[in-house]
Amino acid sequence: MNDFTYKNGALYCEELRVADIAEKVGTPFYLYSRNTFSSHYKAIDEAFGDIPHLVCYSVKTNSNVAIVSLMASQGAGADVVSGGELYRALQAGVDPKKIVFAGLGKTEAEIEYALKEGILMFNVESSQELMLINEVATRTGTEAPIAVRVNPDIDPRTHPYIATGLKQSKFGIPLAQAMAEYEVAQRLPGLNPIGIHQHIGSQILDSAPFENSLTKITNLAKSLRVLGMDIRYVNIGGGFGIQYTDEEAPAPEQFASALVPLLNETGCTVIMEVGRMIAGNAGILVTSVLYNKQGEEKKFVVVDAAMNDLIRPSLYQAAHQIAPVVQKDGAPEVKVDVVGPVCESGDFLAQDRELPEVQSGDLLAVFTAGAYGFAMSSNYNSRTRVPEILVSGRKAYVIRRRETYEDLIRGEAIPEDL
Ligand code: LLP
Numbered sequence: 344m345n346d347f348t349y350k351n352g353a354l355y356c357e358e359l360r361v362a363d364i365a366e367k368v369g370t371p372f373y374l375y376s377r378n379t380f381s382s383h384y385k386a387i388d389e390a391f392g393d394i395p396h397l398v399c400y401s402v403k404t405n406s407n408v409a410i411v412s413l414m415a416s417q418g419a420g421a422d423v424v425s426g427g428e429l430y431r432a433l434q435a436g437v438d439p440k441k442i443v444f445a446g447l448g449k450t451e452a453e454i455e456y457a458l459k460e461g462i463l464m465f466n467v468e469s470s471q472e473l474m475l476i477n478e479v480a481t482r483t484g485t486e487a488p489i490a491v492r493v494n495p496d497i498d499p500r501t502h503p504y505i506a507t508g509l510k511q512s513k514f515g516i517p518l519a520q521a522m523a524e525y526e527v528a529q530r531l532p533g534l535n536p537i538g539i540h541q542h543i544g545s546q547i548l549d550s551a552p553f554e555n556s557l558t559k560i561t562n563l564a565k566s567l568r569v570l571g572m573d574i575r576y577v578n579i580g581g582g583f584g585i586q587y588t589d590e591e592a593p594a595p596e597q598f599a600s601a602l603v604p605l606l607n608e609t610g611c612t613v614i615m616e617v618g619r620m621i622a623g624n625a626g627i628l629v630t631s632v633l634y635n636k637q638g639e640e641k642k643f644v645v646v647d648a649a650m651n652d653l654i655r656p657s658l659y660q661a662a663h664q665i666a667p668v669v670q671k672d673g674a675p676e677v678k679v680d681v682v683g684p685v686c687e688s689g690d691f692l693a694q695d696r697e698l699p700e701v702q703s704g705d706l707l708a709v710f711t712a713g714a715y716g717f718a719m720s721s722n723y724n725s726r727t728r729v730p731e732i733l734v735s736g737r738k739a740y741v742i743r744r745r746e747t748y749e750d751l752i753r754g755e756a757i758p759e760d761l
Contacts, residue, residue: 404618411435422616480533490538499544508543542580626713649683668706
């Protein structure tokens with residue numbers, strides 16, 4: 344379900360014509376639907392409605408403070424991985440008691456910040472980090488609620504760059520060592536072990552990897568309770584996959600019906616750190632065609648968006664559907680590479696893609712760009728980062744303005760003696 348639909352050949356976001364928005368704000372830009380964001384959140388929340396649970400929106404997915412605030416208004420907590428993300432979540436009004444802090448390189452300053460704000464828990468990624476959190480907590484006279492992020496050695500069958508729960512991965516603590524870490528935590532005055540955390544990967548398209556790792560985690564929870572630890576939370580991480588092109592992605596209810604019976608057995612409140620399933624299909628990237636270019640072997644459509652705006656195709660060979668914002672009757676299909684102006688051969692939004700023939704000035708929509716789109720964008724080639732627009736019914740809000748050339752050099756300085 345999403346709110347990007349064609350009516351009489353024109354793409355709409357909720358009740359607004361995308362071409363009209365493009366005329367007002369110029370291209371390229373990211374466009375989000377408020378209703379899609381909230382209905383995706385609700386679908387997940389309701390699917391897991393039979394068990395005590397908390398959906399922590401994964402801030403890294405789409406970090407705009409308006410989006411995080413929208414999620415908070417729906418009741419979501421936040422999964423953060425840096426002091427910056429914690430700041431965003433707090434600015435957006437997320438209840439600190441619904442914030443979990445993951446990430447394997449937390450600094451002392453970040454730990455202190457999170458402790459001061461009273462977050463729900465830290466997801467601990469190494470023994471050394473465990474010791475540091477204890478130190479900071481005792482020094483500041485508090486106790487840090489923690490979960491150990493376990494690495495269950497599960498193959499999530501996804502792109503290798505986004506698989507995180509395999510034993511070769513840098514994330515988490517091997518399951519076999521986790522028990523010992525919990526025992527250390529139990530003895531240390533600054534730590535209070537209250538949960539178990541895992542995050543096995545992203546864009547996972549079936550529930551089997553979750554089921555396998557949950558069995559392992561449930562056993563760990565039982566053993567920890569035997570040792571007298573009050574394990575109240577099982578955090579299954581994120582990773583629910585979505586449809587980009589023709590893959591079949593399970594609906595939230597399908598994940599829930601496979602996982603709820605297992606989760607029930609843990610006797611815990613379940614935390615989910617959901618990103619892509621909420622944000623992915625709630626956003627598109629709108630770009631204009633600059634040129635058609637005939638190479639010796641290939642046809643190129645040069646557009647004004649590039650890898651610095653949406654890096655997923657270059658980085659993960661990700662396929663995003665691309666289509667004209669206004670359909671033209673009878674336009675013949677041609678096989679093209681859709682490329683941006685950046686000076687890298689890896690700068691493409693699609694390769695060998697059949698698209699209706701387009702002309703300079705035509706608008707194209709790159710779909711499923713709401714997750715890891717703007718959030719991963721950069722200023723490479725000194726390109727200004729694009730605006731983000733949020734549509735709600737008939738209204739469009741600029742939730743991040745287009746950067747200017749002045750923005751590009753803000754913070755830079757030329758030494759006086761140069
Ligand atoms: N929790 C943790 C600890 C994570 O590292 C992540 C994502 C999530 C939750 C949210 O996962 P999701 O529900 O969105 O699958 N840039 C890549 C994806 C990287 C995922 C990083 N971690 C992409 O564009 O595909």
